[in-house]
Amino acid sequence: MSFIDDPRWGEALSHLPDYLGNHVRVSLAALALGLIVSLPLAILTRNRPAPRGILLALASIVQTVPGLALLALFYPLLLATASLTLALFGASFSAFGFLPAMLALALYSMLPVLRNGITGLNGIDLALIEAAKGVGMTARQSLVMVELPLALPVMMAGIRTAAVWVIGTATLSTPIGQTSLGNYIFAGLQTQNWVFVLFGCFASALLALAVDQLLGLIENGLRLRSRLRSGLGAAGILALVAATLVPWIARSSPGYVVGAKTFAEQHVLSALLRERLQASSLPATARSGLGSSVIFQALKAGDIDLYVDYSGTLWANQLHRTDIKPRAELLAELKASLAKENVTLLGELGFENAYSLVMPKQRAEALGIHSIADLVGHASTMSIAGDYEFFSRPEWAALQKAYGLQFRTQRQMQPDFMYAAVASGEVDVIAGYTSDGLIAKYDLVVLDDPRHAIPPYDAILLLAPKRIGDEQLQAALKPLLGKIDIATMREANLRAAGNDATSSPDVVAKWLWEKIGKR
């Protein structure tokens, strides 16, 4: 099977109307909002150096915040605002997906629009502004008839820059729940599906190029006073919006929204949950690639209906507990706490996906290392790698405290690359996930934790407050509880980590169900 007729291209294409449509809507809405705010600000401050300086400085600061961080920041900000409006006015809005993504992207688009707007307006020959006054124009007429048309080429260049930035950055709005072409990239990176990654990159690049060219056409039309050109450009943009709005307006109700975090196991479990719901005639859609902190808030707010989390994660991050309890006790206490927030902990799936220290089996045996306690004497000459959050998580602090671990160096890595890195000797130890299929593939060993520094991480099924009495939903999900053991999940994860058509989450989920459904 060649790269060209890989069936995953077809699968990628089938998502395109949804992903591209959402991408266009959020990008163009953000750009429009950015323009509506920035252009008047540029006009108002063009002759006022002090506020102009402050404005440009603020816009520059926003620009230095990485796109991913800016998008992530807007989620808690809106969440707080939403709960405030609920308290004050009794009405609230969804702080998930479209709104935070659009606001963050709009903010991101402001700098080029503001800077070019102000530069364009300030660059006009003062003699012409004087002439506008002299022939009897009011300040407004001078602005509309002389200053804006003359500043237009520079302003349009800024708008085009902003459009390209926004369309590119919009791929990063996937983790806060806004579907975009980034869904290809995030899912593809996690499941090692390079077809998806490439597809997502090309699609967003093509979209950026197309919008840039259409804006260029409008710009040329305005500059050359050609109604045809500017009309064609505007018609192109409108056609793009219309093409993405039609399927959106016509779309059916999303049914149950199944959330998934960023990694492969979550994609597989989300596919499994959706398949089970559909098998019970309950319509279900996916919201995948959500950030770890975003997903629980989204569930509480009802933006998603169900997802799989891990007991230790909620214990530390939501309950802010640092003590460690045995598996069953922790689960019972967690269930009671979640119930107070009307979140239903339906039950465990049967396996644990805990953080654990992992190294190559052969090396561990050679050094006589069986548990984390045995690592202590070697740690000072060893390097350790973890995912982006591990070293700031309470588990790492607990591990260091319980065992007195001090490694020579600490590195952060994309989770999928960690296993290959430790297998090749690039790093000595990794903080891996116990359910990861790559542990078996690379012949790695999970080190014991005799002092129980790491809390249990049972995979648990959570339901949103609005689904609290939904018996149909619970009945559809019950057959999954307690059925997935660690070996089965590892094998499923290994399948999902493959780089071919059989590794798509849907195919793996079907395999998984065939394996566990008869139990």
Next chain:
Amino acid sequence: MHSRPMIAYARVSKSFGPTKAVDDVSLDIAEGEFVAVVGSSGSGKTTLLRLANRLIEVDGGTITVEGEDVHNIDPVALRRRIGYVFQSGGLFPHLSVADNIGITPKLLGAPLADIAARVDELLELVQLDRAAHRDRLPETLSGGQRQRVGVARALAARPRIVLMDEPFGALDPLTRDALGEDFRELHRKLGLTTVMITHDMTEAILLADRIAVMRSGILLAQGTPAALSESGDDYVLELLRTPRRQVERLNALLPRSGAA
């Protein structure tokens, strides 16, 4: 009727910071008169001109236009009824010749057909070929053509008064001479009242009925060229001596027979 001046400056002053740009100037300009205000750069002559259509506001004194205190006229309305010719044209680069000329009638809300007819009339008046120039952008015109368009634009709304800010200063001598003569003719034909700023005494003598001399914001002298030469002021006399000296030297240098 003729006793009332078209423009009257009465004890007018204007300062920019510590600098007195116009210092207690009184000057009457009669209907149909062509007055040149002569002075070097920084003499306050441009400020004096701009005070009349309120591009700049006075600090003290009063200016009346057609008997009305300009302070009581809305500045936008005032500017629409006074033609203004800018240094090197001041044409809007993004507008065609026709749109530049028709701008003030358009601002006044004239019907489009009337504006188009008026533009054609004005192009003829300033001796530009209608078909060849109507739709061109200013950047494609020569300096002289641009200034003709500038004059046409100033006349578009049929003003009775035209203010000109060094209108011919940036042109080559031949174009400048032709344009000056042509405007002088327009001034007569249309019965305009014209105030022209210039630093060139020769141009002032050749075109104006009356000359006002400014120095450091003070109006040193005013009168016909002949009356000015009776002035007791050294600076005014020096200004008048320069063109005379030039004529004498030109006469000595150029062979009589070849002269026109």
